[in-house]
Amino acid sequence: MSGGSDSQRTSPSAASLSENELPPGYVCSLSEELVAKAREELQEKPEWRLRDVQALRDMVRKEHPTLSTSLDDAFLLRFLRARKFDYDRALQLLVSYHSCRRSWPEVFSNLRPSALKDVLASGFLTVLPHTDPRGCHIVLIRPDRWIPSNYPITENIRAIYLTLEKLIQSEETQVNGIVILADYKGVSLSKASHFGPFIAKKVIGILQDGFPIRIKAVHVVNEPRIFKGIFAIIKPFLKEKIANRFFLHGSDLNSLHTNLPRSVLPGEYGGTAGELDTAAWNALLLASEDDFVREFCQPVPACDSVEGPALLPEGLAADAQCDDAVRAGKSQLYACY
Incomplete structure (x- = not known):
């Protein structure tokens, strides 16, 4: 921060x-x-x-x-x-x-850092210490650090929202927005299959229409062929403005550096900002435990209500309508693999 x-x-x-x-x-x-x-x-x-x-x-x-x-x-x-x-x-x-x-x-109940120590320790997600030239914090996501047998994918999603909640406390972030850097190195078909249309639609629905943060760009690096299938699952749920902010760089770090300068990136991504250190961001989150307990771990008042599914972002109200998307997504994944 x-x-x-x-x-x-x-x-x-x-x-x-x-x-x-x-x-x-x-x-x-x-x-x-x-x-x-x-x-x-x-x-x-x-x-x-x-x-x-x-x-x-x-x-x-x-x-x-x-x-x-x-x-x-x-x-x-x-x-x-x-x-x-x-x-x-x-x-x-x-x-x-x-x-x-x-x-x-499953995602938002008991949402606090101490409940996600395994995810944080894995290095699945962190925030880089330097912002980009526009002042955007850079959220680094590395799916290869996740071992599905250790915990379900919803724990990764919880860690993402935990991070976004912490970031959005800053007025600078509210104005500047964030950038996501996703490293898909080593993501296999079996791991990708966990991120199906049901999950994709929910996550994207919240990010686009249910969370007060401005996503200025999504940079994907080291994506294997399987990512074409993953993106095929994601793209139908993206608004055109957000879809146009996805940039696929493959293993071409020079391409990445045209958008994110080397000065803000760790050495793992051809940068000059030193070795990647996830400990500082983890410590910042864990130090915010009391804030998250107050916000996410209190009983909901009995009178509290939200008037019907129509107020939910598209994708959160009718999962049953995703059957065709599930079949199409699996076909895309296997074809790309």
């Missing part, structure tokens, strides 16, 4: 508001440069920020009074930024976010 002086400094725009307008607990941590970027790319106007948050809060209270959700300024801002301050779309994203959590208990 970024830890420079900007994170401790109130932006000039936020500082210009009167003390009465700044609610307790929220102080903008964006640098002046990021305030300008948020204005240009996200339509975020610092002078209207708190008004916009209050508008979203009022909509939640009026349209979803039984939804158990934080209404803090900092929390609601995540959803406004993810939807470029469109109130209606931000509200839909917020409701979908909670719907997703309730619809997939």
Whole structure:
């Protein structure tokens, strides 16, 4: 996570508001440069920020009074930024976010770092210490580190969402977004078969429509022939904008370096940032145990409800409709293998 002086400094725009307008607990941590970027790319106007948050809060209270959700300024801002301050779309994203959590208990129940020590220790996932030139954190995923006999694939998915939840706490990440670097070296047919259409549709549905994060690019390296089958499973569920942000580099690290400079990459990927170290990110997550316990390990109030499957992202409400996709996906996998 970024830890420079900007994170401790109130932006000039936020500082210009009167003390009465700044609610307790929220102080903008964006640098002046990021305030300008948020204005240009996200339509975020610092002078209207708190008004916009209050508008979203009022909509939640009026349209979803039984939804158990934080209404803090900092929390609601995540959803406004993810939807470029469109109130209606931000509200839909917020409701979908909670719907997703309730619809997939295998992933979201008891979601805390100490419950995922095996996944973290495997090196399946980490966040690189340096951001890309746009300020995006780089999430590295290495499926070859996963041994299916040790734990189910849903544990890997839990680790991904755990990481995203930690990243999105940063206002810098809310504005800049993230980049995913996926290394498919050594992924076999048997391992790929665990990531079928059911799982793919759920994961992509949440990432696209149920989580307040901006995915700016997905870089895939060392993909074997089998990846064509994996991508054939994934692609039907991707929106065109996201599909266009996938870049397949194979073993050509020079191709990767045109997008991610060597200065931010570890030596394993032709970079100059030293050896890959997963310990620092694991330690950061484990140090956040109490935060995750408060957020994900408390009983859901009996009155808490989300109004029906229509509010779920596509792919989470009707798994039975995936039968044809399952058959087609298996055919693609075997053909590519």
